[in-house]
Amino acid sequence: MIPSQFDYVRVQSVDEAVAALTEHGEDAKLLAGGHSLLPIMKLRLAVPSVLIDISGIRDLSYVRVEGDEVAVGAGTRHHELERDAVAAAEVPILPYVAAQVGDPQVRHRGTIGGTVAHSDPASDLPTALLALGGTVVVQGPGGRREIPIPEFWLGFFETALEPDELIVEVRVPRTGTAGWAYEKFTRRANDWPIVAVAAVEGRVALANMAGSVVRATATEEALARGASIEEAAALADQGTSPGADMHADQEYRRHLARLLTRRALQRVAGGAAAAA
Amino acid sequence: MQVSITVNGQQRTDEVEPRLLLAHYLREVRGLKATNIGCDTTSCGACTVIVDGLSVKSCTVLAVQTDGAQVTTLEGLAGPDGEMHPVQQAFREEHGLQCGFCTPGMVMAAVGLLADNPDPTDREVREGLEGNLCRCTGYHNIVRAVRAAAQAGPAAGQVPQAQEVDA
Numbered sequence: 001m002i003p004s005q006f007d008y009v010r011v012q013s014v015d016e017a018v019a020a021l022t023e024h025g026e027d028a029k030l031l032a033g034g035h036s037l038l039p040i041m042k043l044r045l046a047v048p049s050v051l052i053d054i055s056g057i058r059d060l061s062y063v064r065v066e067g068d069e070v071a072v073g074a075g076t077r078h079h080e081l082e083r084d085a086v087a088a089a090e091v092p093i094l095p096y097v098a099a100q101v102g103d104p105q106v107r108h109r110g111t112i113g114g115t116v117a118h119s120d121p122a123s124d125l126p127t128a129l130l131a132l133g134g135t136v137v138v139q140g141p142g143g144r145r146e147i148p149i150p151e152f153w154l155g156f157f158e159t160a161l162e163p164d165e166l167i168v169e170v171r172v173p174r175t176g177t178a179g180w181a182y183e184k185f186t187r188r189a190n191d192w193p194i195v196a197v198a199a200v201e202g203r204v205a206l207a208n209m210a211g212s213v214v215r216a217t218a219t220e221e222a223l224a225r226g227a228s229i230e231e232a233a234a235l236a237d238q239g240t241s242p243g244a245d246m247h248a249d250q251e252y253r254r255h256l257a258r259l260l261t262r263r264a265l266q267r268v269a270g271g272a273a274a275a276a
Numbered sequence: 277m278q279v280s281i282t283v284n285g286q287q288r289t290d291e292v293e294p295r296l297l298l299a300h301y302l303r304e305v306r307g308l309k310a311t312n313i314g315c316d317t318t319s320c321g322a323c324t325v326i327v328d329g330l331s332v333k334s335c336t337v338l339a340v341q342t343d344g345a346q347v348t349t350l351e352g353l354a355g356p357d358g359e360m361h362p363v364q365q366a367f368r369e370e371h372g373l374q375c376g377f378c379t380p381g382m383v384m385a386a387v388g389l390l391a392d393n394p395d396p397t398d399r400e401v402r403e404g405l406e407g408n409l410c411r412c413t414g415y416h417n418i419v420r421a422v423r424a425a426a427q428a429g430p431a432a433g434q435v436p437q438a439q440e441v442d443a
Contacts, residue, residue, distance in 0.1 A: 001316050008277060008294035008340050031341070038336050039318055051294065053341065079330070103407025105321065105385065108330040109337070189406040190319075 003041035010053045014139055014168055017054050021164045022141050024050040030166055031055065032075060033109035035102070036118040060113070060168065063087045069134065070094075070174055074113025074167040078125075079104070081112060091172055093180040093200060097128040100182065103190040113167040116152070119159045122192040122208040126153065128182060130205035130213050131198035134172035140165035153212035175200055181267035183260040187247060194248045195256035197236070199264040209240040209257050216240075219261055229269065233262035279343040283308065284352030285436070292339050298332075299323045301339035302349055310350035310380045314409075321408030324381035324388075325349050326435050331388030333407070348435050350380040353387070355436075362432040363387050363425045372421030374412035382408050386422045390433030395426050 009024075011017045021028055029037060029048035032055050040046045054060070060075030063084045070091045072081065081087055081098040088095050101107055101115070101124050115125045116136060130153075135146040140162055147160050149172075154160060161167065184196040184207075196207035197216075202223045204216040218235035235258075242253035280289045283306050290305055302308045302325065311334060314322030318336040325334045326348040353361035363386050366372065373379040382405065389396060389404035396404060401422045402415070410418060425432035 002297070002300075003295045005293070005295055008338070010340075010343075031338075034338065034341065035318060035336055038338070042316070055341065102318075103321070104388070104404060105324055105331050105333045105407045106318065108332055189403070 001042035003038070004044060004047045006041075006048055007050045008053065009050060010056055012056055014057060014060070014166065017052055017057065017166050018139055018141055018164065020050075020052045021166065024052070026163045028052055028163075030117070032111040032114040033077065034114075035106050035110045036114055036120065054166065055111075065090055065174065066171075068174055069171045072112055072170045072172070074111065074116075074169055076112050078102075078107035078110045078112070078115075082107060090174045090176065091132065093128050093132065093175070093182060093198065094125070094172070097124050097182050097198065100124050100184055106190075112170055116170060117159060117161060117167055119153045119155070119157050119212055121156060121210060121212050121214075122196075123213065124182075124184065124193070124196065124207065126213045127196055127205045127207040128198045128200075129170065129172060130215060131180075131200045131203045132172040132175065133203065134170065136167055137169040137171060138162075138165040139168050144168070146171075150215065155211040158212070179268035179270070181264040183264045183267075185256050185260060195242075195253050195260060197257065197260040197264045199261070199268050201268060204236065204261055204264065206236065206240065206257055206261075209237065209242045209253060211241070214240060216257070216261060219265075223265075229262060229265040233258055233265055236261035277340060279340055281339065281342050281345060281347060283347045284349060294338065294340050296339045297335055298325070298327075298337040298339050298342055298347070299334035302334060302347070305339075308349050308351050312377055312380055314377065314381075319409065320378070320381075321385055321405075322378050322381040324384040324408065326384055326388055329388075329391065329435060331385050348384070350383060352436055353383070361387070361434075361436070362428045363390065363422070366421040366425035366428065366432070367418070370417050370421035370424050372414070372418045374410075374414045378408060378410045378412075382410065382418055386418075386425065387433065387435060389422065390426055391435060392433070394430055394433050396422070398423065 028050040060073045062073040078098045184193045216236045218238035222232035237254035237257040312322040314320035323334040
């Protein structure tokens with residue numbers, strides 16, 4: 001499969017990227033790792049007329065502590081995040097979940113900014129980010145702005161990002177030794193999750209249970225009022241709208257959401273060493 | 277557009293369409309047909325090559341994205357005198373292939389894995405090769421071959437550099 005024709009523009013800085021986006025408008029797409037974009041271009045589900053390659057912007061790849069937060073550069077590749085010592089110490093769910101994305105070859109290319117911008121409801125890292133909270137820092141012609149993570153994903157492939165903006169950073173709170181868990185249910189080793197659940201203390205996020213990644217609000221509210229893990233997890237699918245496909249029908253996905261939420265919360269309660 | 281890509285130590289400048297995939301560039305432009313295209317959807321790993329030291333699936337990389345990069349394909353592994361790379365040797369000795377279609381990608385992924393982790397456990401080999409499918413299901417011998425290559429020494433994780441294969 002071969003993508004439709006497009007023009008290719010390589011930029012060296014965020015300012016150049018914004019200028020190129022402003023020039024080419026909605027017909028342009030940003031190319032970082034390309035592991036979400038190129039597959040849908042090969043299927044002709046996306047037919048951008050211009051690709052703006054931002055992978056050469058060197059200063060977009062970093063993980064660093066800034067006050068109470070950890071800042072992750074949008075160009076940080078999954079395999080870099082996976083083995084980052086700062087991330088492991090300050091926000092350990094991120095490197096753990098980065099290692100669950102696809103397979104090594106995919107993780108060598110894919111970036112955190114790309115997966116956030118793509119807004120696939122089955123994505124691993126957005127699910128973890130939604131449980132963490134924080135902000136997505138974007139830059140456009142008018143400068144930088146911060147979008148709270150819960151407001152960033154609007155639906156399937158749909159975000160709060162304007163066509164002339166790019167993601168430059170993701171900021172999440174330092175969680176240190178707080179309990180966390182990521183429960184991913186797949187059919188095969190490197191598959192997308194049928195359902196996945198990320199939990200950080202009492203915050204719970206679900207993958208593949210709606211048009212975008214979503215919080216399990218009924219579960220979170222139940223935990224906040226002192227319900228048991230079993231009672232809270234039983235509410236995990238409330239307010240969700242999972243799809244059905246050849247792998248799982250809606251009721252099975254709801255069952256998985258409740259089950260995986262219970263397991264995740266049990267791991268959180270068990271302490272920081274929560275990875276499976 | 278013009279790209280300058282070093283493949284197996286040989287740098288060349290070519291005029292390519294931006295939409296040309298690296299897999300097609302290697303096969304059709306450079307004439308290196310060891311890199312197989314299996315699923316063409318980033319799933320099977322048959323098209324795995326090494327770009328600047330890291331394994332990638334060349335069906336999901338544009339040739340223009342590798343402008344200025346060092347690419348190694350299966351053809352670049354053997355020495356100038358034809359001596360097999362330790363991973364190739366181990367695949368041969370441990371019968372790490374049946375039909376052979378997945379083998380170039382499997383070998384390149386294994387070299388990438390061993391470069392990162394010179395002495396992996398069985399589990400680490402299986403996880404490290406999770407992006408490569410063998411439809412003959414010959415996984416046991418593949419895992420054995422990768423571990424045998426690791427036992428043979430640190431050369432198993434070496435990606436030959438330009439001067440070594442430029443003969």
